[in-house]
Amino acid sequence: MPENHAPTTEATAPEALGASEPLEARAAVPAPAAPASAPARTRREPMFPDGPAPDPAGSHHERRIRSFQPRRSRVTTGQGEALRRLWPKWGLDIDGLSKLDLGELFGDPELPVVLEIGFGMGEATAKMAAADPGTGILACDVHTPGQGNLLNLAEQNGLENVRVANGDAIILLREMLVPDALAGLRVYFPDPWPKKRHHKRRLIQPEFLALAATRIAPGGLLHCATDWEPYAEQMLEVLNSSPDFENTQPDGGYAPRPEFRPLTRFEGQGLDKGHVVHDLLFRRRAA
Numbered sequence: 001m002p003e004n005h006a007p008t009t010e011a012t013a014p015e016a017l018g019a020s021e022p023l024e025a026r027a028a029v030p031a032p033a034a035p036a037s038a039p040a041r042t043r044r045e046p047m048f049p050d051g052p053a054p055d056p057a058g059s060h061h062e063r064r065i066r067s068f069q070p071r072r073s074r075v076t077t078g079q080g081e082a083l084r085r086l087w088p089k090w091g092l093d094i095d096g097l098s099k100l101d102l103g104e105l106f107g108d109p110e111l112p113v114v115l116e117i118g119f120g121m122g123e124a125t126a127k128m129a130a131a132d133p134g135t136g137i138l139a140c141d142v143h144t145p146g147q148g149n150l151l152n153l154a155e156q157n158g159l160e161n162v163r164v165a166n167g168d169a170i171i172l173l174r175e176m177l178v179p180d181a182l183a184g185l186r187v188y189f190p191d192p193w194p195k196k197r198h199h200k201r202r203l204i205q206p207e208f209l210a211l212a213a214t215r216i217a218p219g220g221l222l223h224c225a226t227d228w229e230p231y232a233e234q235m236l237e238v239l240n241s242s243p244d245f246e247n248t249q250p251d252g253g254y255a256p257r258p259e260f261r262p263l264t265r266f267e268g269q270g271l272d273k274g275h276v277v278h279d280l281l282f283r284r285r286a287a
């Protein structure tokens with residue numbers, strides 16, 4: 001987790017290395033000694049047998065800079081129970097192995113589906129799904145406690161239009177979604193990576209937009225929001241320069257927050273620090 005937000009989980013030493021690290025460097029990091037009380041579980045063994053797979057696509061083998069920091073996370077009893085019970089029904093591991101049929105995944109071939117990258121704990125996702133049952137939300141994150149939390153929220157609120165995807169959204173977009181599969185894409189408060197040497201980890205970059213544009217159907221909305229002013233400026237610049245998207249704002253600037261986007265957890269933390277929030281609302285151009 002980048003520095004301006006308090007970490008909610010701990011990173012393990014090997015996992016804390018970025019994907020760009022050579023494998024030799026990873027191998028050189030000694031594994032932390034297991035505490036005497038730790039249950040005997042090998043590193044590759046899933047914590048939740050029917051739940052999300054650890055790094056399902058093995059993306060740590062891919063030499064690519066990742067937009068998130070893999071971390072070992074504390075999962076509450078309720079989240080763990082939801083992961084075990086509801087993952088087989090509503091969960092999806094991003095293994096990069098096959099193309100997804102979103103109509104089949106949501107049980108409705110007519111349902112428009114939007115992808116949300118980085119839902120965190122999922123409260124805003126659940127609110128959006130409840131407010132708009134005619135849209136499917138494919139909610140993607142690597143954060144296990146959040147996956148459990150969103151599954152719980154979906155069940156408690158009877159939400160049939162949410163699916164929880166575990167893994168790197170880049171692999172989902174690149175390997176598993178067919179062209180024009182999405183009615184829209186939402187990226188709310190992506191990790192801001194404030195240090196200059198980490199800017200390359202920011203999600204919203206020209207290469208990402210070029211990939212996303214192939215998966216969003218013409219006319220579909222790309223909606224980003226951030227409370228990190230320099231990142232907002234970068235987003236506006238790369239989005240306005242993209243040949244694939246047009247700004248919904250005639251002045252080429254930020255958009256007012258649309259009513260369908262609830263306040264998110266990270267947004268609340270940013271607002272408490274006096275940050276200004278910007279929404280960016282762009283439309284996929286016709287090919």
Ligand SMILES: C[S@@+](CC[C@H](N)C(=O)[O-])C[C@H]1O[C@@H](n2cnc3c(N)ncnc32)[C@H](O)[C@@H]1O
Binds near residue numbers: 119190203264
């Ligand atoms: C700063 S948090 C924001 C969470 C939530 N949207 C909110 O506003 O409260 C960013 C989230 O994006 C996730 N994330 C970053 N890059 C990702 C990627 N490539 N694929 C999936 N999730 C990613 C992180 O794990 C983290 O949970």
